Amino acid sequence: MKSCLVVDDSRVVRKVARRIAEDLGFTCEEAEDGQKAYEACADNMPDVILLDWNMPVMTGIEFLERLREMPDGNIPKVIFCTTENDMEHIQRALQTGADEYIMKPFDGEIIGNKFLQIGLIEPEQLNQG
Template identity: 55%
Template sequence: MIAMLKGACLVVDDSSTVRKAARRMLEQLGFNVREAGDGQEALNACRADLPRAVLLDRNMPVMDGLVFLRALREEFGPDQPVVIMCTTEAGTEQILEGLEAGAQEYVMKPFDREVLASKLAQAGLLPA
């Protein structure tokens, strides 16, 4: 049985391995997934077709996650799309910086489907 689609999610990470793993998890949770390898690609993708959600890596070349997030919020407003910042940095300062830039949630790498589903539910994208 195919899950009802929850909308589009853009996975933004410079690691193709992380993008593929996240894509698999998100598709299993019912999302239509697109990918971007850096913040500039992601901003272009959002301008072409704004997704419902963005799973965003913090540290990337070309345009990092924070620069992308600030540009996204300036262009599209504070609420849409929902952004979940994804990183290996566990420091409170880094987490607060991401949330203050406009992320609704934060998930630590590595994560599994259950952790991701929990964060999506906390962000209002899946039933709790």
């Protein structure tokens, strides 16, 4: 089973995202800020990371910079999931090594489609949810 790390300082958002990822057939871990996410990755590198931008302690973009420097840090697909919805943020995320970008609010269909596009799931898995 593929694994997903949900990084968001909102417990509610983590719960929603977790549910969506689990429905798509992923096991899930949660982290409430970039630092906790970094520790989780050092422990066990996930297949995909759903990443908020604005969080206390360490932001999403700071975490992404560090992640990509870690051994095996290029393995996880990183999808930003944030209320930041302007072109500057999107471009900075892509330059830093994000694979996809979702502007909140999101739903299961948007996440499912992004998973499909970056090759994390097959089309058949989309329709099961």
